[in-house]
Amino acid sequence: IYAGIFNLAESDISASDNFFELGGTSIDVIRLKREAEAHFDLPEIPIIQILKHPIVSSLANYVDALRNKDSTQQEYDPIVPLQLTGKKTPIFFVHPGVGEVLIFVNLAKYFQNERPFYALRARGFEPGQPMFTSMDEMVTCYAAAVKRTQPVGPYAIAGYSYGGVVAFEVAKRLEAMGDEVKLTGLVNIPPHIADRMHEIDYTGGMLNLSYFLGLISKNDANDLHPTLKSLPVQEQLEIVWKLAPPERIIELQLTTAKLDHWVAIARSLIECGKEYVPSGSVSSVDVFYAIPLRGSKSDWLNNQLKPWAGFSRGEPTYTDVPGQHYTLMDFDHVPQFQKIFRSRLEARGL
Numbered sequence: 515i516y517a518g519i520f521n522l523a524e525s526d527i528s529a530s531d532n533f534f535e536l537g538g539t540s541i542d543v544i545r546l547k548r549e550a551e552a553h554f555d556l557p558e559i560p561i562i563q564i565l566k567h568p569i570v571s572s573l574a575n576y577v578d579a580l581r582n583k584d585s586t587q588q589e590y591d592p593i594v595p596l597q598l599t600g601k602k603t604p605i606f607f608v609h610p611g612v613g614e615v616l617i618f619v620n621l622a623k624y625f626q627n628e629r630p631f632y633a634l635r636a637r638g639f640e641p642g643q644p645m646f647t648s649m650d651e652m653v654t655c656y657a658a659a660v661k662r663t664q665p666v667g668p669y670a671i672a673g674y675s676y677g678g679v680v681a682f683e684v685a686k687r688l689e690a691m692g693d694e695v696k697l698t699g700l701v702n703i704p705p706h707i708a709d710r711m712h713e714i715d716y717t718g719g720m721l722n723l724s725y726f727l728g729l730i731s732k733n734d735a736n737d738l739h740p741t742l743k744s745l746p747v748q749e750q751l752e753i754v755w756k757l758a759p760p761e762r763i764i765e766l767q768l769t770t771a772k773l774d775h776w777v778a779i780a781r782s783l784i785e786c787g788k789e790y791v792p793s794g795s796v797s798s799v800d801v802f803y804a805i806p807l808r809g810s811k812s813d814w815l816n817n818q819l820k821p822w823a824g825f826s827r828g829e830p831t832y833t834d835v836p837g838q839h840y841t842l843m844d845f846d847h848v849p850q851f852q853k854i855f856r857s858r859l860e861a862r863g864l
Contacts, residue, residue, distance in 0.1 A: 515549050516570060533568040534597060535626060540619040544765055556580055560640060561616065565594045590643055592634045592659045596622035602629035603696070603864040605670050606660050608677030608684070609636055612723055613779045617674070617843045624852040632663060634677075638779045645782035649790050652680060652783075657687040670864050672699030672855075674843065676783060679707055682825065685796045694797075696862045699855065701802045702839050704818040705825055711787040717743040717750060719784060720777045726840055727766060729758035747774065798828035800858045802851075805838040833858065 517524045520536050533546065547559050554577055567573040593606075594615050605625065609615050613636030622631035634656050638645035646652040660669065669688055673681030678700035685698040714722070717739055725735040734757060742750045751770045755763075799822050806814040815832060823830050835854055837847035 515546060515553060518549070519545060527570065529569075529571040529574075531570050532598075533564070533570075533573075534619070534623060535599070537623070538568070538619070539623075540616040541765065543616060543619060544767065548767060550577065554581060562594065562635065562639065565596065565615070568595075590637050590640070592637065592656055593663050594633045594635050595630065596633055597625050597629075597631035599626055600628040600630060603668060603670050603859075604630035604632060604664050605672065605859075606632050606634060606663075606681075606684075608634045608656065608671070608673035608681045610674045610726075611676035611780055611783055612726055612776070613639070613783055614776075620845060620848050621843060621852055621855075624848070624856075632660075634659065634680075636779055636783060638782060645779055646786055647782070649680070649683065649786045652786055653683040653687055656680065657684050657691075660684060660688065661691075661693075667694040668696040668864065669693060670697040670699070670859060670862075671695060672697070672701065673703070674701040675703050675839065676707070676787065677701075678703035679705065679787070679790060679792065682792070682796065682799070686794050689796060696797075696864055697859060698796045698799050699802065699858065700799055700822060701835075702804050702806070702842065705792040705822050706818075707787050708790050711784050711790070714784050715743065716747065716777070716781065719780050720750060720754070720773075723777055723780055724754050724758070724773070727768075728762050729768075730754060732840075792825055795825045795827050797826075798862075799826040799830045800862075801830060801832045802835045802854065803832060804835050804842045807839050831858065831861075 516531065516533065516536065517527045519538070519542050538546070543561060543564055547561055547564055551557070551559050556577070559577065559580065563576055564573065567576045596619055607618050610617065615633035615635045618633045625631045636646065637643050637655070660671070667688070669685070671681045671685045673679070682698055682700060685695040688695050721730070721735040721738055724730045725732055738753070742753060751774055755770055801819050801822055803811070803815055803819055805811055819832060833854055835842055836850045837844070841847060842851055
């Protein structure tokens with residue numbers, strides 16, 4: 515299966531080869547999941563397990579356990595290792611408001627052989643996992659996971675969108691423990707998010723997620739809200755389902771039930787943010803800003819993002835990055851984003 519994905523002869527693939535070091539993308543992960551489930555006649559191989567078992571032999575052992583029905587529910591660990599080679603300071607990137615981390619797979623590839631790249635994934639995706647119920651619970655969990663993975667600083671913590679305020683809180687928690695955080699990267703998120711969290715109802719969250727996943731267009735996400743919000747949840751999902759490209763649904767292996775559950779995870783993160791009030795400070799912040807969801811870029815920067823200065827003991831930086839809020843991590847913009855992000859790492863001595 516690995517050989518087929520990368521157009522290689524089977525003899526060219528070793529049991530020790532790493533899926534991501536071979537060039538695997540987020541779409542390739544989904545293809546690997548789909549083909550392996552079909553080949554081994556398994557109802558599901560969770561994406562998180564593919565991310566955590568990218569080496570051929572490791573994934574084979576996991577699949578063997580599934581087939582022998584002796585794979586027990588693993589304890590939740592938010593850390594997803596997307597790139598492990600290199601000796602420079604690791605990067606920890608916190609998920610956006612959808613909770614998932616596949617969006618970082620393509621970014622992590624650019625740091626291959628330079629530094630480890632870890633993503634933090636929200637709780638609740640696997641059967642039986644409870645979702646987070648407060649920002650403090652989430653931050654406590656993530657800070658402990660970062661310390662387990664990298665016991666000693668300096669640290670580089672970043673977060674995309676909603677994940678930015680979580681990254682700020684994790685960095686603050688690490689500094690309170692006496693650790694050094696040299697980079698706190700905040701990607702297109704202001705410090706004050708509570709008002710926005712209160713604005714997002716079920717319909718808005720479902721439409722935002724559907725747009726983020728490529729099921730509907732941005733115009734659809736904006737235009738459908740007034741029509742859908744008065745309908746039962748199942749009807750809302752079915753309308754979006756009819757608009758979604760069938761090939762995208764197959765690619766993501768989605769069902770309406772899975773989409774509804776994903777919306778529930780996103781909603782749990784929204785609930786955690788409703789009462790969030792930023793306080794305290796970290797040694798420094800690096801803010802990366804793109805075209806916002808609404809309003810002008812200059813207003814977004816000056817009125818929404820520059821207040822981060824009040825939560826940074828050092829002089830903050832504000833760096834313009836290409837793309838819009840939902841597209842700055844896509845194939846077209848990641849090459850430019852990683853160059854800009856790397857330059858900030860280097861400027862911080864990382």
